[in-house]
Amino acid sequence: MQVEETVEKKYHQNGIFYPSEKVMLDLRDLKKIYPTPKGDYVVLEHLNLQILKEEFVTIIGHSGCGKTTMLSMIAGLNVISGGNISVLGNPIKGPGPDRGVIFQAPSLMPWMTALQNVMLGVNRVFPHATKGQRKDIAKYYLQKVGLELAFNKKAAELSQGEQQRVGIARAFAIKPKVLLLDEPFGMLDSLTRGELQDILIEIWNKEKITAVMITHDVDEAIFLADRVVMMTSGPRAKIGDVLEIAFERPRSRKAVLDHDDYYKYRKHLIDFLEH
Amino acid sequence: MKQSVAVNKSEELKVAGMLKTLLFKINFTLPRLDGKGLARNLLIPVVSIILFIVLWHFGAKALFTIEADYKIQKALTEQGQVAADLTQACIDSGDISCQPNTLPSPAQVWASFNTLIADHKVISADKLAFREKTAAINEKRIAQGKEPITYTGRPSFVDQIFTSLKTVFAGFVLAFLIAVPIGVIIGLSKTLRNSFNWLIQIFKPVSPVVWLLLVFMIVKTMTKDSNQDSAFIISFISVGLCAMWATLVNTAMGVSSVDKDYINVAKVLKLGPLQKVFKVILPSSLPLIFTGLRITLSVAWMVLIAIELLAQSPGLGSFVWEEFQNGANDSNSKIIVAMFVIGIIGFLLDRIMLIIQNTVSFNKNATA
Incomplete structure (x- = not known):
């Protein structure tokens, strides 16, 4: 009972405590320990975060603070050392197609075509659909990311940017409840990055699924997010601060940049990071 | 409409892609021949081959002289001046009966090669004639339910090559069928890998001869009742067992070291174990x-030659061994011909595998 109370208290302190019917993803008192020969290394501790349905949250923090660890725990690829993660109130058990992941590296199977890569997930998630229907789903999302001319190109023949487009199509095509993005544009040049941000936000506007995205780029964080979550530096990292981004959607890059609040938000984030 | 246009375009792209890979393959086997490339890819190899043959020629000549001098000296000390002069004259005349037995020169090897080919033509013609002659009788025999008469003459050099290729192919298929499935299973499980590792490490360095003897012990007993020739079975099984370890180890390593990203994707998409x-x-x-x-x-x-030699199984190995035992005047040069043939076929087999590898696998960077 004592523990419950302190957890509730922390939520209130951070100003993030939402009614459960609105919450998609709930991280409670999350902890991650990596055992090392010199004793346990605590990466995350007392990490509390609630992410709402249809919300786009970006996470920023210094390198090595445990952002990726947290995301891979949500994905179910990393074992939880303490606390729990639940999706719509159900604690997660390992990875599953209800949580789509877009990795930092495109991670496409290079021996498959773009279409086959997307189909890999679609076949799994829609086993009862006919082959034609599944192909249509895959083709639809590949068209959405602008790859209608590259269905049958081998993944190895695509450029980095195109590969990550396939990664986006693959993630959306399995219709996940939550989309997890681990610095998906970190390896791209800034022009391609801008293009892909537009594509991502366009599909997201349509699908309205909950998205959690790690980024190093402050501008990207503001442009995409409803809320920017800032993590403290590790070890024992937790949520340091949360910033609501009140821009209307759909957003245009120009309108965002011209908005008076933009530099206020930017300053807030940079102050936190340089603190 | 838009859809069909897109599909057409993608079909075009597909064809273009196939063309590109085909061109890539041709380009891969035939290096570009322009300026520097010509020098590097054609001129230098040709020069080095000529240099090799010249060196071989003079080396063989030197050895020939040593051997001839020894022969003449021996005749001189044992039988006197007349015998020595006779030996000298005999060697100079090129008479087959008194040539010194040493490393053959390139010209001799080339001559032996032509002899072997001519011999093959003779035997082939003989075989054809035999077949034509016995065709009618064989038809009758088959109709009566008897075994047809088969040609039992001496196999030619080319026949031996094909016998060896058959044995190696059978051994390779056996190695493939054993090593790949076991390698995959071992690769998938760390426990199995650890428990089988000692077995692999112990059997991997075992010599082909020992494998042959082991297979011989087993096959001899198992084929006791049949009057079939077991030499082929013994040699191909031994070849397979000797050669399978590299595939076993590499398959296990490949399977156990799949890129973690791919495994994560498989996990997130919740693919079943078979998928x-x-x-x-x-x-x-x-x-x-x-x-x-x-x-x-x-x-x-490589091991085939040694195994054929020991197993009395027909093929290049036994050809080499028979020529060595034979000790005829051109035996040495025939052995050298066999050596070149073995080397060239080995090289071609490796190239064929490389082309298959580049066709089926996504990693196009595999080279010699």
């Missing part, structure tokens, strides 16, 4: 499996 193996793990370990298969094939070809 995971066939769609993710096997394709991504193909380059390593093929490297293993290439080593297996070249090892198989």
Whole structure:
């Protein structure tokens, strides 16, 4: 009972405590320990975060603070050392197609075509659909990311940017409840990055699924997010601060940049990071 | 409408892609021949081959002189001046009966090669004639339910090559069928890998001769009742067992070291175990499996000669051994011909595997 109370208290302190019917993803008192020969290394501790349905949250923090660890725990690829993660109130058990992941590296199977890569997930998630229907789903999302001319190109023949487009199509095509993005544009040049941000936000506007995205780029964080979550530096990292981004959607890059609040938000984030 | 246009375009792209890979393959086997490339890819190899033959020629000549001098000296000390002069004259005349037995010169080897080919033509003609002659009788015999009469004459050199290739192919298929499935299973489980590791480490360095003896012990007993020739069975099983280790180790390594990203994708998409193996793990370990298969094939070809020699199984190995035992005047040069043929076939087999590897696996960077 004592523990419950302190957890509730922390939520209130951070100003993030939402009614459960609105919450998609709930991280409670999350902890991650990596055992090392010199004793346990605590990466995350007392990490509390609630992410709402249809919300786009970006996470920023210094390198090595445990952002990726947290995301891979949500994905179910990393074992939880303490606390729990639940999706719509159900604690997660390992990875599953209800949580789509877009990795930092495109991670496409290079021996498959773009279409086959997307189909890999679609076949799994829609086993009862006919082959034609599944192909249509895959083709639809590949068209959405602008790859209608590259269905049958081998993944190895695509450029980095195109590969990550396939990664986006693959993630959306399995219709996940939550989309997890681990610095998906970190390896791209800034022009391609801008293009892909537009594509991502366009599909997201349509699908309205909950998205959690790690980024190093402050501008990207503001442009995409409803809320920017800032993590403290590790070890024992937790949520340091949360910033609501009140821009209307759909957003245009120009309108965002011209908005008076933009530099206020930017300053807030940079102050936190340089603190 | 838009859809169909897109599909058409993608079909075009597909064809273009296939063309590109085809061109890539041709380009791959035939290096570009312009200026510097011409010098590097054609001129220098040709020069080096000529240099090799010249060196060989003079080396063989020197050895010939040493051997001839010894022969003349021996005749002189044992039988006197007349015998020595006779030997000298005999050697100079090129008479086959008194030539010194040493490393043959390139010209001799070339002559032996032509002899072997001519011999093959004679035997082939003989065989054809035999077949035509016995065709009618054989038809009758088959109709009566009797075994047809088969040609039992001496096999030609070319026949021996094909026998060897058959043995090596059978051994390679056996190695493939044993090593790849076991390698995949071992690769998938760390426990199995650890428990089988000692077995692999112990059996891997065992000599072909020992494998042959082991197989001989087993096959001899198992084929006791049949009057079939077991030499072929013994030699191909031994070849397979000797050669399979590289594939086994490489397959296990390839399967166990699949890129973690791919495994994560498979986990997130919740692929079933079979789908995971066939769609993710096997394709991504193909380059390593093929490297293993290439080593297996070249090892198989290498040990084949020794095994044929010991197992009394027909083929290039027994050809070499018979020529050595034979001690005829042109035996040495025939052995050298066999050596070149073995080498060239080994090289061609490796190239064929490389082309297959580049066709089926996504990793296009595999080279010699």
